[in-house]
Amino acid sequence: MLLRVHISPTNIRRVELPERPASVDHLKSFLSETLQLKSGFSLQFEDPDFNNELCNLNDIKELPAPKATLKVLWEASPPLDSTDTSSVSSLDTASMTSCQNDVQSPESSVSRNLRSVEQWPSTFNIPAFSLDVELRLRKANEIYQQTKKPLNVPRDMKCEILDKIVQAIFEIKAYPDAYEVQSVASALVQKHPCLAEPGKRTGWDGWVMSIKFKLGNYRAKLREAGCSEVSVNTKRKSHEGVTATIKKPKRAEVNFLPDHPEGQTDDSLEEVRLIMIDEMKKKRIDSALIQQKMQETFSLRRKEVVEIQPLVEEIRERWPALFLKDEICMEFFRISNVDLLEKFNMSLEKYTTPLLKLYRKRTDAFGEEMKTLLDKLDEQVSDITTHRKITALKGLPIFLREKPACFLKMCLDTDPEDHSTKGVKIGILTVVEDDVAAVTSLPTVINLAIILEEAIVLQDITDLPAAFAYLFGLLYALNMEYPKELKYTFEVIQKIFMDLGGTCSARVQSLKSKLC
Known part of the structure; x- marks a missing residue:
């Protein structure tokens, strides 16, 4: 076996x-x-x-x-x-x-300062309340089953119910979406039918408003206590008036801005960072030590990335280990609790065939670009599985009516590096062999690299699917926005491939329906 x-x-x-x-x-x-x-x-x-x-x-x-x-x-x-x-x-x-x-x-x-969940649960688990509240709910549920008469909830009882619920919510997510709050209210009434509100459309609309209000109060208390994840959104006064730069999790990040571990400060974690800098200068790097120190300094790194929003080059100078392939995967796992390569490769394997069927079915609707891409796939005679996956990824922005030309770049191995990266904020660079024979045949790929802010930050990648995965991981690790010209492509990767996030845009939802 x-x-x-x-x-x-x-x-x-x-x-x-x-x-x-x-x-x-x-x-x-x-x-x-x-x-x-x-x-x-x-x-x-x-x-x-x-x-x-x-x-x-x-x-x-x-x-x-x-x-x-x-x-x-x-x-x-x-x-x-x-x-x-x-x-x-x-x-x-x-x-x-x-x-x-x-x-x-x-x-x-x-x-202890990191959440361990992967994403919002399909069914929210209503926490247990104090013994007296549980006994009162049990008796009221029995009466409701017989008479359909809901419980007139006393103020103290409602306060405890809401306190327990918002704490359970915050353990999963600091800023839940509207539909997620609705799922909590629905689960509450489903578990305790006596809490249903008479005359309401769903029976739990009022609970939705109460949970939202209570959650806001709970965040305010945590903000006063110094919780980093909510303190970062505090309104600040400037010469132009009161301003607030909103830095909330937008892509289902589980650990977006954690507090420092107990007993650690900015200064103590800075000392750990300097140990990593010295280690990265060695010819033989102790990968186990780097992994341990990267884990230990995660909160400091997220504080810099989210609050200061430095340039990529500045992050590379302070955190060179963050751009190692293994550490990209580990950082993504720390942020989302999802295995980057495993989840991406599993989903790509699942969706390659359905995507290619969609491409071939509607080739005429996308002009020569899609036709040329599929023709090149038909010319392949070796490693068909990998080429099918590459074609599925390259065809995705075309199918979504976006412009991949400014993202998927290609150059010869004899071209100067700055010429290939100039003007590219986010992209994947394919380096092919400078060979006259390539004019009449498929070019030989000798390197794949990731470009961020006009600089190559990662190279020697095995294939295009791996490059897509590492780039996606880096966007999370560096808290970078998706490129505007490919926002739907990356939304597909996030919400369909990686299963991160909730409601899809209309265009992505349409594709999801076709794939499923």
């Missing part, structure tokens, strides 16, 4: 079992021994019956055969004195997923 074991965003292992394990405990023991994993973890598997969504593995009979993908979930942070690489990688996952454990360590201290 063949397994793909996801230990952390940067540590994914291939494991072959001689036979199917007798139980989940036997499987965990085998993985612990084979991969040198510490104890104290559970397993999830990609369930093919639910479109490969993750489910907890409680019975070994649930595990698909002959191949399966597993994800390790840590129940507590592994010891910090472990030196093997798998433990270091596992530690990073632990710091993201075990925010409520009581392990006293630097990593667990860092994790």
Whole structure:
């Protein structure tokens, strides 16, 4: 039996079992021994019956055969004195997923100021209230079932209900969208029917307004307490009057602007940053040390990126490790709790065929640009799968009636670098071999690079899909806006490919409906 074991965003292992394990405990023991994993973890598997969504593995009979993908979930942070690489990688996952454990360590201290959810839940989990409130609700629900008479909620009871709910909301998201607040009110009335409001269209419209108002008050209290995520939106006085630069999460960032870990300050984290700078100057970089220090300084980095909004070149000087491929993935995971490459590649694999069918079905509607793109795909004789994915991505902006020419750049390996990057704020550069034979055949790609603010920030990328993924991760890491000429293309990547965010624009929703 063949397994793909996801230990952390940067540590994914291939494991072959001689036979199917007798139980989940036997499987965990085998993985612990084979991969040198510490104890104290559970397993999830990609369930093919639910479109490969993750489910907890409680019975070994649930595990698909002959191949399966597993994800390790840590129940507590592994010891910090472990030196093997798998433990270091596992530690990073632990710091993201075990925010409520009581392990006293630097990593667990860092994790406490980060949210561990991935996105807004499909069904909001209404928290438990105090015993007296729960008893009153239970009795009122019984009466409602018999008489359909709703409860006249006392002021003190309503205050507690709203306090508990807004705290639960803030643990997931500081600034929920309107439809998300509506989902909370709906879940509340569904769990406690006695709270339905008579005469209202839905029965919970009034609760929506109450939750919004209470959430605003709760944010005000947190702002006074110094919570970074809401303090950044405080109105400030200037010579032109009262102004406020709104810096809210706009792309489903889970950890948009976290507070510093307990006991840390700007000065102490600056010292850690300087340690990383020295390490990055070495010929052989200690990647485990860089990963640990990047995790530790995440709050300081986000503070600079979100509040100061420096130029990309300034960020490269202060945080050179942020532009390493592994750290781009890790930073995206810290911000969104989503594995960048795994999620992107899985979605691209899923949508390539439907996208190509749409392109071919409507080729005439998009002129020569789409036809030429599909003709080049038909000319390929090797590595067809990769070329199909590349074509799906290149055709996306054409299908969405945007202009990819200013984004997808191409140059010869003999061209000067500044000539290829001039005027490009955000783009992907394909470097092809300067060969006369390429005039009559397909050019040979020798390098792929990412351009930000007229400078190459990452190169030697394997293929165009990987370049798209790394660029998307960098836009999150640097808090950069999508290019205006390709806003729908990146919205598709965000909301369809990466499943981040809520309501789609009409154009993207139309594509989503066709794909699904």
